[in-house]
Amino acid sequence: MAVTNGKETGTYQVKSGLAQMLKGGVIMDVVTVEHARIAEDAGACAVMALERVPADIRADGGVARMSDPALIEEIIATVSIPVMAKCRIGHTVEAQILEAIGVDYIDESEVLTPADEQYHVWKHDFKVPFVCGCRDLGEALRRIGEGAAMIRTKGEAGTGDIVEAVRHMRTVMEQVRRVEVMPDDELTAFAKEIGASIELVREVKRLGRMPVVNFAAGGVATPADAALMMHLGADGVFVGSGIFKSGDPSARGKAVVKAVTHYQDPAAIAEASKGLGEPMVGISTRSISAEELLATRGS
Amino acid sequence: MAPAPTVGVLALQGDFEEHLDALDALDVPAAPVRTADELARVGALIVPGGESTAMAKLMDAYGLREPLRAFARSGSPVWGTCAGMILLAERIVEGRPEPLGLIDMLVRRNGFGRQVDSFETDVDFAGLDGGPFHAVFIRAPAVVEIGPAVEVLARLDDGTVVAARQGNLLVTAFHPELTTDRRLHAHFAAMLAVRA
Numbered sequence: 038m039a040v041t042n043g044k045e046t047g048t049y050q051v052k053s054g055l056a057q058m059l060k061g062g063v064i065m066d067v068v069t070v071e072h073a074r075i076a077e078d079a080g081a082c083a084v085m086a087l088e089r090v091p092a093d094i095r096a097d098g099g100v101a102r103m104s105d106p107a108l109i110e111e112i113i114a115t116v117s118i119p120v121m122a123k124c125r126i127g128h129t130v131e132a133q134i135l136e137a138i139g140v141d142y143i144d145e146s147e148v149l150t151p152a153d154e155q156y157h158v159w160k161h162d163f164k165v166p167f168v169c170g171c172r173d174l175g176e177a178l179r180r181i182g183e184g185a186a187m188i189r190t191k192g193e194a195g196t197g198d199i200v201e202a203v204r205h206m207r208t209v210m211e212q213v214r215r216v217e218v219m220p221d222d223e224l225t226a227f228a229k230e231i232g233a234s235i236e237l238v239r240e241v242k243r244l245g246r247m248p249v250v251n252f253a254a255g256g257v258a259t260p261a262d263a264a265l266m267m268h269l270g271a272d273g274v275f276v277g278s279g280i281f282k283s284g285d286p287s288a289r290g291k292a293v294v295k296a297v298t299h300y301q302d303p304a305a306i307a308e309a310s311k312g313l314g315e316p317m318v319g320i321s322t323r324s325i326s327a328e329e330l331l332a333t334r335g336s
Numbered sequence: 337m338a339p340a341p342t343v344g345v346l347a348l349q350g351d352f353e354e355h356l357d358a359l360d361a362l363d364v365p366a367a368p369v370r371t372a373d374e375l376a377r378v379g380a381l382i383v384p385g386g387e388s389t390a391m392a393k394l395m396d397a398y399g400l401r402e403p404l405r406a407f408a409r410s411g412s413p414v415w416g417t418c419a420g421m422i423l424l425a426e427r428i429v430e431g432r433p434e435p436l437g438l439i440d441m442l443v444r445r446n447g448f449g450r451q452v453d454s455f456e457t458d459v460d461f462a463g464l465d466g467g468p469f470h471a472v473f474i475r476a477p478a479v480v481e482i483g484p485a486v487e488v489l490a491r492l493d494d495g496t497v498v499a500a501r502q503g504n505l506l507v508t509a510f511h512p513e514l515t516t517d518r519r520l521h522a523h524f525a526a527m528l529a530v531r532a
Binding site: 042043044045046047048050051054055057058059060061062077078079080081082083116117118119136139140141142164165166291294295298299 | 347348349350351352353354370385386387389390393394397398418419430432445446450451452453454455456457458472473474475493494511514515
């Protein structure tokens with residue numbers, strides 16, 4: 038945090054506030070300037086700039102790292118919506134590079150190969166806000182404790198299989214509802230059980246919701262998938278491989294945006310779902326071996 | 337007695353829930369607006385913070401542009417916060433997205449820089465009792481020029497206009513919906529009460 042001429046920058050309020058501006062929107066993974074234009078034109082509220090979408094990272098294997106800063110800068114120069122980019126879990130220097138080139142949000146992401154299998158980046162030290170993945174409330178509150186200003190489910194990226202994102206969102210929401218009605222004298226034991234700070238658990242009880250914006254991610258492939266996640270309580274949706282690995286990215290992107298805005302209107306989602314061409318080829322998460330799962334990276 | 341008129345909040349994308357919560361805290365009847373039918377049922381409208389490009393695309397995709405213009409021109413109170421201010425403006429420096437062209441001002445998007453330049457500060461708001469307003473600016477637009485019919489309500493220390501009014505139209509470059517100070521929401525509800 039810095040103060041100049043009475044202006045405070047890098048506060049938690051402005052970091053979490055940008056996530057609030059993204060609510061009700063769709064954040065799309067893009068790997069080229071052309072993709073970024075298509076995403077913005079489709080109504081995306083932000084783009085995630087990266088070299089390979091998760092489906093390709095999964096297929097290629099090897100070590101997945103932060104993208105070339107030149108590519109990210111090109112995308113920043115192309116679109117007027119916020120640009121996010123991913124750093125490896127625990128890779129403080131990749132995060133510093135992304136902050137230095139002016140990205141609007143950093144995703145400390147399990148989709149890339151972790152740089153640290155024990156610790157995450159201390160995100161309070163940055164002026165740029167961070168989003169992190171979670172599978173349950175404890176993981177979400179640990180990331181918030183480290184300074185994350187936005188949370189998303191991990192799901193299972195690059196599969197086009199929504200089942201893990203549903204599991205993670207259900208788990209988080211169920212735990213939030215439990216905390217909301219939990220007697221105060223049970224909160225400490227619950228905080229210990231889920232591995233979160235008592236202060237943040239009390240904050241969840243006071244608010245009756247997650248303390249920051251919570252998006253869905255990891256496996257969204259269709260407008261119906263996106264609307265399902267909104268029904269389960271997501272504030273918005275990330276679509277990784279689902280748009281640019283499909284037959285008609287522009288039409289599918291617009292349809293996913295419409296399904297998120299009008300998730301309570303089945304007729305609108307039906308209309309949006311018509312004639313979109315081939316969806317991305319999916320991989321059932323059940324067919325993936327334990328060591329190839331991305332969601333178990335970082336906890 | 338007729339029911340109190342409802343304040344609508346444009347709910348295409350952005351922090352519309354925060355505005356609805358703020359109005360709810362003041363016991364002002366409020367409803368989300370996603371369609372022209374829903375717009376026809378409210379007496380005033382807030383265009384919230386969010387991504388102005390996304391909101392403009394959705395406005396066009398769902399046929400809301402002309403209904404919104406007609407609503408504002410009929411004299412119904414309309415308040416734009418941040419992205420909402422961009423959309424209500426007459427002109428945008430970057431030329432896109434195409435705004436609704438309602439309030440006589442030229443606006444520059446991300447006028448203070450990128451996210452790392454987003455900031456909070458106190459501003460003096462003309463006619464608002466109770467001291468300065470703590471204002472949160474997120475990738476906020478900057479007012480570059482204003483027309484003679486526009487009344488300036490708040491400026492930063494360097495003179496930059498950050499809140500203004502032209503008749504039934506109110507704009508703020510910052511986000512009163514992100515903090516717990518409800519004075520500006522009460523001020524806007526009063527604009528509707530005067531009209532009703």
